[in-house]
Amino acid sequence: MKIIQHRKIFFTLSAILLTFSLFSIFSYGFNFGIDFKGGTITEVSFESERPTKEVVEEKLSILDLGGFSVRPSGENNYIIRTRELSLEEGERLVQVLENPTVERQNTIGPVAGVELKDKALKAVMLVILMIVLFITFAFRKVSDASSTQTNRGVSSWKYGLATVVALLHDIIIPVGVFVFLGHFYGLEIDLLFVSGLLAILGYSVHDTIVVFDRVRENLRVNRETKVNEEFEATVGRSVTQTLVRSINISLTLLITLLALYFVGSGATKDFALLLIIGVIVGTYSSIFVASPLLVTFSKFRKK
Amino acid sequence: MTSWKHIWISLSLIVAFGLLGFFVVRGDGFGGKFPFRFGLDLVGGTELIYRADTSNVENIPDAMESLKEVIERRVNIFGVSEPLVQTETAGLASGSRDERLIVELPGVTDIKLAVELIGETPILEFRLARENTQNILETNPDASIDELFESTGLSGRYLSRARVEFDQTSGAPLVGLEFNKEGSELFAKITREHKNEILAIVLDGAVISAPVIIDEISDGVAQITGSFTPVEAKELVRDLNYGALPVPIKLDATKTIGATLGEQALDAGVKAGMIGFVILLIFMVLWYRLPGVVAGVALVLYAILSLAIFKLIPVTLTAAGLAGFILSVGMAVDANILIFERTKEELRKGKDVYEAIREGFVRAWLSIRDSNISSIITAFILFWLGTSAIKGFALTLGIGVLVSMFTAITVSRTFLLAITFGKMTPLKKFLFSNGLNFSTNDRQLTTDKKQ
Numbered sequence: 001m002k003i004i005q006h007r008k009i010f011f012t013l014s015a016i017l018l019t020f021s022l023f024s025i026f027s028y029g030f031n032f033g034i035d036f037k038g039g040t041i042t043e044v045s046f047e048s049e050r051p052t053k054e055v056v057e058e059k060l061s062i063l064d065l066g067g068f069s070v071r072p073s074g075e076n077n078y079i080i081r082t083r084e085l086s087l088e089e090g091e092r093l094v095q096v097l098e099n100p101t102v103e104r105q106n107t108i109g110p111v112a113g114v115e116l117k118d119k120a121l122k123a124v125m126l127v128i129l130m131i132v133l134f135i136t137f138a139f140r141k142v143s144d145a146s147s148t149q150t151n152r153g154v155s156s157w158k159y160g161l162a163t164v165v166a167l168l169h170d171i172i173i174p175v176g177v178f179v180f181l182g183h184f185y186g187l188e189i190d191l192l193f194v195s196g197l198l199a200i201l202g203y204s205v206h207d208t209i210v211v212f213d214r215v216r217e218n219l220r221v222n223r224e225t226k227v228n229e230e231f232e233a234t235v236g237r238s239v240t241q242t243l244v245r246s247i248n249i250s251l252t253l254l255i256t257l258l259a260l261y262f263v264g265s266g267a268t269k270d271f272a273l274l275l276i277i278g279v280i281v282g283t284y285s286s287i288f289v290a291s292p293l294l295v296t297f298s299k300f301r302k303k
Numbered sequence: 304m305t306s307w308k309h310i311w312i313s314l315s316l317i318v319a320f321g322l323l324g325f326f327v328v329r330g331d332g333f334g335g336k337f338p339f340r341f342g343l344d345l346v347g348g349t350e351l352i353y354r355a356d357t358s359n360v361e362n363i364p365d366a367m368e369s370l371k372e373v374i375e376r377r378v379n380i381f382g383v384s385e386p387l388v389q390t391e392t393a394g395l396a397s398g399s400r401d402e403r404l405i406v407e408l409p410g411v412t413d414i415k416l417a418v419e420l421i422g423e424t425p426i427l428e429f430r431l432a433r434e435n436t437q438n439i440l441e442t443n444p445d446a447s448i449d450e451l452f453e454s455t456g457l458s459g460r461y462l463s464r465a466r467v468e469f470d471q472t473s474g475a476p477l478v479g480l481e482f483n484k485e486g487s488e489l490f491a492k493i494t495r496e497h498k499n500e501i502l503a504i505v506l507d508g509a510v511i512s513a514p515v516i517i518d519e520i521s522d523g524v525a526q527i528t529g530s531f532t533p534v535e536a537k538e539l540v541r542d543l544n545y546g547a548l549p550v551p552i553k554l555d556a557t558k559t560i561g562a563t564l565g566e567q568a569l570d571a572g573v574k575a576g577m578i579g580f581v582i583l584l585i586f587m588v589l590w591y592r593l594p595g596v597v598a599g600v601a602l603v604l605y606a607i608l609s610l611a612i613f614k615l616i617p618v619t620l621t622a623a624g625l626a627g628f629i630l631s632v633g634m635a636v637d638a639n640i641l642i643f644e645r646t647k648e649e650l651r652k653g654k655d656v657y658e659a660i661r662e663g664f665v666r667a668w669l670s671i672r673d674s675n676i677s678s679i680i681t682a683f684i685l686f687w688l689g690t691s692a693i694k695g696f697a698l699t700l701g702i703g704v705l706v707s708m709f710t711a712i713t714v715s716r717t718f719l720l721a722i723t724f725g726k727m728t729p730l731k732k733f734l735f736s737n738g739l740n741f742s743t744n745d746r747q748l749t750t751d752k753k754q
Binding site: 106111123126134201202209210213242251253257262264266267272275 | 344555560567578579582587625669673676677684696
């Protein structure tokens with residue numbers, strides 16, 4: 001496995017994916033759910049025969065709803081998204097549809113939504129900041145090692161930097177894919193999406209740390225046994241040693257996530273999809289992006 | 304032989320976890336005392352979120368507590384099983400303090416009715432007992448407040464304040480009332496005209512105290528004597544002070560989930576968990592052979608321990624919470640995989656199984672610790688982010704990560720060491736090696752070691 005030597009190929013692949021993701025984020029924009037923009041979501045179930053979407057839309061057009069969207073769900077249900085409705089308006093909506101069973105009706109005021117968006121953004125930034133601080137702390141001894149053995153290794157903040165690049169890579173790509181799907185299949189950015197994103201963040205770092213930990217250990221062993229090994233070779237060896245583990249852990253996660261996606265409740269289906277993308281990208285990045293980046297960073301210094 | 308010690312510990316662990324498993328599964332008896340708590344999205348019901356206007360209140364926690372109790376009383380009248388009323392302070396970190404009241408009504412799907420019931424302002428009234436109270440009660444034990452007491456027109460509106468006082472001779476706690484000018488006049492008139500009658504203090508339609516009028520009170524100051532404990536007196540004072548003038552609340556968000564949708568979500572979540580779990584076990588056993596079986600047992604124990612903790616705390620399980628738990632099962636395997644991979648490397652270096660496992664644990668521990676800390680940081684921040692659905696996810700994920708670290712370093716380790724007794728045989732070597740034998744640069748490492 002010559003992952004490090006061929007890093008340009010992997011960097012190019014990641015660059016293409018990142019470009020696509022950023023393009024989709026900026027051109028399509030986020031499709032926010034009612035958690036973030038406020039509004040009412042109503043899911044109704046028709047017991048016998050479900051009317052067509054057009055019929056439902058026509059019936060709803062009598063009401064003064066402004067823009068609304070109707071999306072079929074399951075076999076008998078429709079999910080209707082509207083502006084924030086008062087209790088009476090919510091009742092009227094159900095009456096107009098000739099009283100199907102109300103499976104759920106959630107209303108969130110726009111103020112609460114904006115607040116939540118603000119809070120979610122803060123949470124994501126805070127997680128990134130805390131993790132960078134933690135990595136710099138956890139790898140502080142590597143810095144000591146490289147100061148005595150000038151030819152081996154890079155300083156600890158570069159581990160932090162490589163982790164952050166991998167981490168940004170791991171959120172931008174799933175967000176891009178999700179926004180793309182959101183545009184064409186109506187997936188929404190809601191609170192669950194944000195927690196999924198944070199879970200991906202945690203996993204991405206988790207996975208990168210395992211590889212870096214191995215680099216850290218190999219550098220130490222080399223120093224103790226006075227073996228002269230190029231940094232590039234040490235990283236390459238560390239990646240190979242942790243490869244089986246990296247693949248296996250992503251497989252176990254994918255097993256549970258696929259079960260959640262195919263069998264789990266509709267409420268967590270999109271969430272599972274986001275995590276599936278995240279786990280694949282996160283595993284890929286810790287092997288093919290973060291570790292090669294370490295080598296690239298070490299080359300910069302030598303020049 | 305050291306492994307006998309590990310065998311005994313392993314056996315007692317299995318028994319202990321077996322009992323814990325019984326606790327998790329049991330719906331009655333001791334296990335029934337700590338039932339699983341499911342979120343509304345899994346059982347169906349209505350959630351109402353109110354924002355409280357605390358701009359004119361000095362003691363906010365006290366006012367919110369009083370508001371919560373008033374609302375709880377109203378909900379209880381409604382006859383909902385296991386209602387949940389909680390207050391929440393949001394936005395502490397962002398600076399704009401925001402007090403919320405969250406009412407969860409499982410099984411109630413008529414939002415309008417629920418809102419009407421809760422939305423009313425709490426009312427404090429002073430009512431006179433009707434003459435034939437005894438007779439009415441005898442013929443109709445369920446007689447309403449209106450049938451038993453007549454209105455006097457005196458209400459919380461006229462109360463300027465209430466406070467706890469103590470009887471000067473007996474030292475028993477009393478509740479002192481002070482009316483404003485208008486209230487004083489009305490109170491004087493009532494007490495003058497209805498001596499020796501019962502004047503009930505009614506809060507939200509429930510009689511909280513029924514003192515007898517002893518004499519005319521013209522100064523607008525009254526005492527409610529009764530057999531109060533100091534705590535009861537204090538609570539009554541708080542209810543009177545705030546019951547009459549509660550914190551104004553505004554409906555901010557509503558959520559209704561039908562019972563069928565909730566039931567389906569729960570079924571689907573449990574089913575997904577089971578299927579994921581079983582495939583995971585098969586994968587582990589096929590790839591890691593004997594250690595895989597150990598990992599499987601450790602995973603089962605992990606699931607039992609987590610579920611027991613969910614029951615005890617209790618953690619409200621929502622659809623997102625179930626997802627968090629299912630995700631944590633996948634993560635829990637990671638510690639085991641890290642250990643097995645390290646053990647395999649140590650075996651390749653020519654160590655015996657027992658030593659290899661010990662060494663594998665020591666070497667894997669740093670990775671396990673550092674990688675899990677990042678997950679714990681994430682769970683912690685998510686929990687702080689608020690909102691019930693997200694909290695559920697953060698809590699199950701966080702507990703899952705902590706428990707998985709615990710089971711990996713105690714349970715998996717002890718079990719593995721327990722099954723290493725005896726001499727190395729080809730069969731044993733096969734059982735302890737794994738996968739498809741990827742060739743690595745390990746040989747170089749071996750020579751390094753020997754230098």
